[in-house]
Amino acid sequence: MNVSNLTFIGESPAFRDVMRSIHQMAHCDATVLIQGETGTGKEMAARYLHYRSKRCNGPFLPVNCGAIPDALLESELFGHVRGAFTDAKDHRQGLVEQAAGGTLFLDELETITLRAQVVLLRFLQDHEYRPVGGFGLKKGDVRVIGASNTDLAQLAARGDFRQDLFFRLNVLVLKLPALRSRGDDVVLLAERFIDRYSREYCLPPRKLFPEEVTALRTHSWPGNVRELENVILRKLLLTEGHMGIMGTPTSSPAACHQSNDAALTHKPFHEAKALAVSNFEKAYITELLARTSGNVSLAARLCGKERSRLTKLIKKHGLQREYFLGTLADS
Ligand SMILES: Nc1ncnc2c1ncn2[C@@H]1O[C@H](COP(=O)(O)OP(=O)(O)OP(=O)(O)O)[C@@H](O)[C@H]1O
Ligand SMILES: [Mg+2]
Structure with missing residues (x-):
């Protein structure tokens, strides 16, 4: 992936401010x-910043801090030498070394324990670290971008996040605005998602009706751009013809999540049923793969299907599991 693959969309003043800050931050x-x-x-902003920086030819390595058990964080970040602990059969490179020359994106910072925060603080001070069980100090050649959907200042004030780590992180801060405060970006984004997914899934082109535009503008979008993207994709896959993305004029985006395809009754029952089942399968699996970031084994477990049967359905509907991978390796 490179910066040209990233379509970070928005034209509102709030979004333009973000883009301006990203370009400034990319220079240091x-x-x-x-x-x-x-x-x-x-995460998109972090990638964008990385690919605009002088580290753009190095890796962008996203790390979900919430998914790493506290006791393992240090060895995950800094690696370990052989014999460092019972399971350390071999020397293992840490994430800092894997991201050398590039950017380490530490997501969900609010989830790391106070103990793990000490480890991170030490590293951020001078980028020096010691692999677990090793003696020599190493220098990490990474830029760290951290992210959180919780206000870290508040957590720090409550004593749930180390003040010193917060101050160390709080030098260059990028605040991403909620979609509801981005004016007509919601319409712009909806149109771009419609275009993109219609092409990707070979669906007929569609346009937003005026009442759908109103519905988009009035919904509060607590899940922000991800929620919008999911609503559009689901609607494109579940409806047929020119029914419109957000359902009938009276429905709200929330209602659309469950709305049925009115065009179905124009077909004989068996045809309509086959179509509804097929649409349901595709939408269900799409959502499941999105939820599990493309992890088919986990998806199979969650939906109570055998992995091989789920794989067949994924193929049948031409879905590409790679598309759903949350942490695609960059090349
Ligand atoms: N400005 C944008 N233009 C296009 N797509 C966007 C934009 N912002 C977000 N997206 C899309 O919305 C989805 C969520 O984005 P992303 O994962 O970067 O959000 P996040 O803030 O990291 O979410 P979370 O807090 O849940 O981790 C992704 O599919 C991303 O591609
Ligand atoms: Mg994220």
């Missing part, structure tokens, strides 16, 4: 903290 190598509600595009 300091640690950045990205804050914003869930789904506002924190």
Whole structure:
């Protein structure tokens, strides 16, 4: 992936401010903290910043801090030498070394324990670290971008996040605005998602009706851009013809999540049923793969299907599991 693959969309003043800050921050190598509600595009902003920086030819390595058990954080970040602990059969490179020359994106910073915060603080001070069980100090050649959907200042004030770590992170801060405060970006984004997914899934082109535009503008979008993207994709896959993305004029986006395809009754029952089942399968699996970031084994477990049967359905509907991978390796 490179910056040309990233379509970070928005034209509102609030979004333009973000883009301006990203371009300024791309010129230096300091640690950045990205804050914003869930789904506002924190990871996308981090990638964009990386690919605009002088580290653009190095890796961009996203790390979900919440998914790493406390006791393992240090060895995950800094690696370990053989015999460092019972399971350390071999020397293992840490994430800092894997991201050398590039950017380490530490997501969900609010989830790390106070103990793990000490480890991170030490590293951020001078980028020096010691692999677990090793003696020599190493220098990490990474830029750190951290992200959180919780206000870290508040957590620090309550004593749930170390003040010193917060101050170390709080030098360059990028605040991503909620979608509801981005004016007509919601319409712009909806149109771009419609275009993109219609092409990707070979669906007929569609346009937004005026009442749908109103519905988009009035919904509060607690899940922000991710919620919008999911609503559009689901609607494109579940409806047929020119029914419109957000359902009938009276329905709200929330209602659309469950709305049925009115065009179905224009077909014989068996045809309509086959179509509804097929649409349901595709939408269900799409959502499941999105939820599990493309992890088919986990998806199979969650929906109570055998992995092989789920794989067949994924193929049948031409879905590409790679598309759903949350942490695609960059090349
Ligand atoms: N400005 C944007 N233009 C296009 N797509 C966007 C934009 N912002 C977010 N997205 C899309 O919305 C989804 C969520 O974005 P992202 O994962 O970056 O959000 P996040 O803030 O990291 O969410 P979370 O807090 O849940 O981790 C992604 O599919 C991303 O591609
Ligand atoms: Mg994220």
